[in-house]
Amino acid sequence: MSTIFVTASGTEIGKTFVTCALIHQLRGHGYSIRALKPVATGVTDDAQDLTDSGILLKALGHPIDSERVAAVSPWQFREPLSPDMAAEREDRHIPFDDLVAFCCEETEEDVTLIEGIGGVMVPLDRQHTVLDWIAALSVPALLVTGSYLGTLSHTLTAVGMLRAQNVKLAGIIVNESETQPVDPGETADVLARFVADVPVRIVGRLDTPERTPDLLPLLEPFLSRAAGPAP
Ligand SMILES: Nc1ncnc2c1ncn2[C@@H]1O[C@H](COP(=O)(O)OP(=O)(O)OP(=O)(O)O)[C@@H](O)[C@H]1O
Numbered sequence: 280m281s282t283i284f285v286t287a288s289g290t291e292i293g294k295t296f297v298t299c300a301l302i303h304q305l306r307g308h309g310y311s312i313r314a315l316k317p318v319a320t321g322v323t324d325d326a327q328d329l330t331d332s333g334i335l336l337k338a339l340g341h342p343i344d345s346e347r348v349a350a351v352s353p354w355q356f357r358e359p360l361s362p363d364m365a366a367e368r369e370d371r372h373i374p375f376d377d378l379v380a381f382c383c384e385e386t387e388e389d390v391t392l393i394e395g396i397g398g399v400m401v402p403l404d405r406q407h408t409v410l411d412w413i414a415a416l417s418v419p420a421l422l423v424t425g426s427y428l429g430t431l432s433h434t435l436t437a438v439g440m441l442r443a444q445n446v447k448l449a450g451i452i453v454n455e456s457e458t459q460p461v462d463p464g465e466t467a468d469v470l471a472r473f474v475a476d477v478p479v480r481i482v483g484r485l486d487t488p489e490r491t492p493d494l495l496p497l498l499e500p501f502l503s504r505a506a507g508p509a510p
């Protein structure tokens with residue numbers, strides 16, 4: 280089994296969109312997938328299909344019911360805040376060791392995709408951040424960033440933090456923002472100059488994640504078996 284952690288330079292950058300694209304592409308090559316959004320905030324009882332876990336279940340081709348949602352997202356909180364704050368509002372906390380153990384559970388699927396929450400340095404509790412979570416798992420990360428003004432510093436800061444914890448970077452996805460000062464290709468070129476050993480790919484504004492260009496070459500070095508035939 281191979282595991283990839285999908286993180287980002289911030290919230291609402293495109294982690295779920297890119298994870299759905301990966302699900303589609305991996306399934307198209309015959310891989311079976313377990314997709315997780317272990318920690319989610321801003322989750323209310325209505326419109327489960329619009330939550331990240333609902334969107335991931337749909338991409339997997341599974342029905343969206345409470346049991347499946349709980350299996351994808353065991354730690355859900357109502358307030359749309361960072362996990363530490365959202366949990367405290369409910370007098371709860373996220374047991375870090377249990378979170379790590381949940382992500383490492385043995386499964387029969389070929390690939391486990393874990394969508395993080397917010398950006399790399401979001402606190403999960405009073406001691407741990409998303410970065411600590413990725414480092415504890417010892418799995419490669421895919422970093423999703425935007426093309427908005429400010430993304431260069433946000434992205435390179437995130438890369439620096441990931442590297443400081445020896446997290447392997449499978450790639451950087453420049454996911455086109457709604458507004459941007461320059462073509463995303465220019466942003467990608469600058470990032471590639473500063474992070475020469477990590478592949479950088481661009482995803483444009485698309486109507487569905489199924490239309491995303493092929494991202495599997497980024498994952499291939501980390502997959503435990505070669506891709507099956509293309510669909
Ligand atoms: N390349 C894209 N083309 C069109 N829409 C996109 C693209 N990427 C993201 N979006 C849309 O932007 C919004 C935010 O994206 P997404 O939910 O994937 O971000 P996220 O990083 O998962 O956010 P969160 O931090 O809440 O988990 C969603 O409505 C999504 O459909």
Ligand SMILES: [Mg+2]
Pocket residue numbers: 294295296331394
């Ligand atoms: Mg998301």
